[in-house]
Amino acid sequence: MAATAAWQPQEQGFKEICGLLEQQISHSSSADKAQIWQHLQHYSQFPDFNNYLAFIFSRAEGTSVEVRQAAGLYLKNNLRSTYKSLQPAYQQYVKSELLPCLGAADRHIRSTAGTIISVVVQLGGVSGWPELLQALVTCLDSNDLNHMEGAMDALSKICEDIPQVLDAEVPGLAERPINIFLPRLYRFFQSPHASLRKLSLGSVNQYIMLMPTALYVSMDQYLQGLFILSNDPTSEVRKLVCAAFVQLIEVRPSFLEPHLKNVIEYMLQVNKDTDDEVALEACEFWSAYCDAQLPPENLRGFLPRLIPILLSNMAYADDDESLVEAEEEGSQPDRDQDLKPRFHVSRFHGSDEVDDDDDDVVNTWNLRKCSAAALDILSNVFGDEILPTLMPIVQAKLSTGGDDAWKEREAAVLALGAIGEGCINGLYPHLAEIVAFLIPLLDDKFPLIRSISCWTLSRFSKFIVQGIGHPKGYDQFDSVLMGLLRRILDDNKRVQEAACSAFATLEEEAAEELAPRLEIILKHLMLAFGKYQRRNLRIVYDAIGTLAEAVGGELNQPVYLDILMPPLIEKWQQLSNSDKDLFPLLECFTSIAHALGTGFSQFAEPVFKRCINIIQTQQFAKADPVAAGVQYDKEFIVCSLDLLSGLAEGLGSGIESLVSQCSLRDLLLHCCVDDAPDVRQSAFALLGDLARVCPIHLHPRLSEFLEAAAKQLEISKVKEAISVANNACWAIGELAVKVRQEVSPIVLTVMSCLVPILQHAEGLNKSLIENSAITLGRLAWVCPDLVSPHMEHFMQPWCTALSMIRDDVEKEDAFRGLCAMVKANPSGALSSLVCMCTAIASWHEIRSEDLHNEVCQVLHGYKQMLRNGAWDQCMSSLEPPIKEKLSKYQV
Secondary structure (H helix, E strand, O other), rough: OOOOOOOOOOHHHHHHHHHHHHHHOOOOOOOOHHHHHHHHHHHHHOOOOOHHHHHHHHHHOOOOHHHHHHHHHHHHHHHHHHHHHHHHHHHHHHHHHHHHHHOOOHHHHHHHHEEEEHHHHHHEEEEEOOOHHHHHHHOEEEOOOOHHHHHHHHHHHHHHHHHHHHHHHOOOOOHHHHHHHHHHHHHOOOOHHHHHHHHHHHHHOOOOOOOHHHHHHHHHHHHHHHHHHHHOOOOOHHHHHHHHHHHHHOOHHHHHHHHHHHHHHHHHHHOOOOOOHHHHHHHHHHHHHHHOOOOHHHHOOOOHHHHHHHHHHHHOOOOOHHHHHOOOEOOOOOOOOOHOOOOOOOOOOOOOOOOOOOOOOOOOOOOHHHHHHHHHHHHHHHHHHHHHHHHHHHHHHHOOOOHHHHHHHHHHHHHHHHOOOOHHHHHHHHHHHHHHHHHHHOOOOOOHHHHHHHHHHHOOHHHHHHHOHHHHHHHHHHHHHHHHHHHHOOOOOOHHHHHHHHHHHHHHHHHHHHHHHHHHHHHHHHHHHHHHHHHHHHHHHHHHHHHHHHHHHOOOOOHHHHHHHHHHHHHHHHHHOOOHHHHHHHHHHHHHHHHHHHHHHHHHHHHHHHHHHHHHHHHHHHEEEOOOOOOOOHHHHHHHHHHHHHHHHHHHHHHHHHHHHHHHHHHHHHOOOOOOOOHHHHHHHHHHHHHOOOHOOOHHHHHHHHHHHOOOHHHHHHHHHHHHHHHHHHHHHHHHHHHHHHHHHHHHHHHHEEEEEHHHHOOOOOHHHHHHHHHHHHHHHHHHHHHHHHHHHHHHHHHHHOOOOOOOHHHHOOOOOEEEHHHHOHHHHHHHHHHHHHHHHOOOOOOHHHHHHHHHHHHHHHHHHHOOOHHHHHHHHHHHHHHHHHHOOOO
């Protein structure tokens, strides 16, 4: 049918599509859904299919609302992919059919129309549909509830999905659409209809972040509106009022300052709202206030009323999902949906590893958790000031007897943990008593009291470990340790999880202090390993890995390895190469290999071969999943590369025999040019580790490895994946010191990338700066003739970076580079002598005698070179502590 004439549906097409939609939504229909879907897909090939859907949605009065709604939703999804390629006349037809639906008698049709309109605006903008704005204004001003609600629904969806389109110039309009709509939205704040109050307030709230001029200049009117709505009978409106205040305090606190006392007073009231969702929204205010770093004084006077509210909201609600979970027996297998996604943190070489702040329990956010978080942040802002209000309530709750008061006791233990950081000074004199009080709660009859006691004790780990030095403190440490180990073997999954996580925290603090108890710890962990279901097994792996890192080489004794390794190896053999339960086991082995060092050799070969195998399978799956028989998942590659790194670091040159027998070199090169940054990050970490222990096996493809690494240092690459650049930079330095002159082809390329990094150090990651300085120094050491001609361009930022690095072998290499350059081009450092002297003075002590002597020669060389008082002048511009440090070089 020609698009130019007014479009009309064909009777047959109309009936067939209606029939298909009816079958699609009918629950009883035995028709095969996939087949119906295929039929609809077949129709969607016709250019006017969307017109049919629009016609059915807006005009098919004789059909059921469900079928019309189904046509509308199908239209919305279809437009997402086809709108831009539709003939303009068909676009126009769909738009003209949507507008009358804004005032439809049926609420579902109005709401679906609003959803489709928002999608069309996302795809075609406001300027492509001038009639829409006029229709919305007409409906909003109509005083007919259906029309006002329909228009408000569409407008609120546009504000939510694409708020910026209403705050932009529109050709043919005297002002921005937001200026036209805002006064109308404010007017609806006072509508007798709750639906209009809710939609209008929700729409304005979407603009707090963007803060268009129209909102900025009418802020007083907005705030007045919020105060009027603050006691609205509808809880959804009160929730939106709270959300507005929370956002304003985060983004534009200055607007609230004149009204702050009233806002805080209001938030205190609604924090006790009978509707938990309103109370939760209000509770967000306290953390937001503290995060905005506003003056604490304004809150101080309210603390005696706020803290009791937070505490009373910290008790479990009767409908909290945790209460149901807490009933679950440990012997019940986990369902797949119980297994939360896990994130492996790729290996990173450097001083300030990006810290992953993982909350052990990734459950739904609720009033209890929000209140505990608010108490935590308040304790960090006000410290011990909150204790006189808080502690009497906590003590009263802890002493309530009887089974029905267990939630009060549990909330009190949670509160002690929440303030464990911020109020540590005030709690300190009482900590021994508090810990002594908590230990018996590990054996409480209520599982959620047992689990929270584990967490709260872990918050005091530092104190518990500090006490080990005296007999009483040691006994207490021992009681906590044994108590947590008992709970690790609890029958309840929630308690197992809390105990394992708490134990991992204690391990990190106690480190080598755990050595005397290793046997008993391992026995408990391996019993848990045999007992746990899949989800909590991951946490045991973590506790084993943390233990290995904490005690290091102490673990390397047959009596311990006989307990630890057989169950792990058995599990390792049970799992297939495509089983995601391998990830935490690979991570666990990485920590063990690291801790055992050469002691891991007896287990190394099967582990090494399997990692190679997994990487091969995954690279094959990436190219052809069908032939490989597994779905590609890069995390298998990342975890395997990291375990190989752990082996290289642990076994040292002992890994050479394994590397020589396999195709690791080619696989690794593949990974170094992978498109996924985390694969490249782990690949370059392994490249550097192998360069240290068996560079000979990288040799045949050395130039390709160096090129791949150099590519990561281009400034565009550095910005998008700083951790990859960091590891690649470190790997180039490690290769350079092993293959010496053979790095020469890439020296200038790498140097041209590292110098800008050092020159613009302010905004960059500290590790990247350190590694850049070290690698530049290593290149200068092995190829001084190539680097030294350019030294005056980078001496100052380079020396500044060197002076920040702590004494170690890598720093020695960099200074060998400095000495080699100065020999090759003494005049290159003349203009940066002060920086160079500062860098030399940053050494605590140069352990290597020959390097110490070389540095002496450099300083004496300049002293002789600079005659007529020039040397003394340079010395006099140095800070006294630096001069003193240089005196050990006799200058």
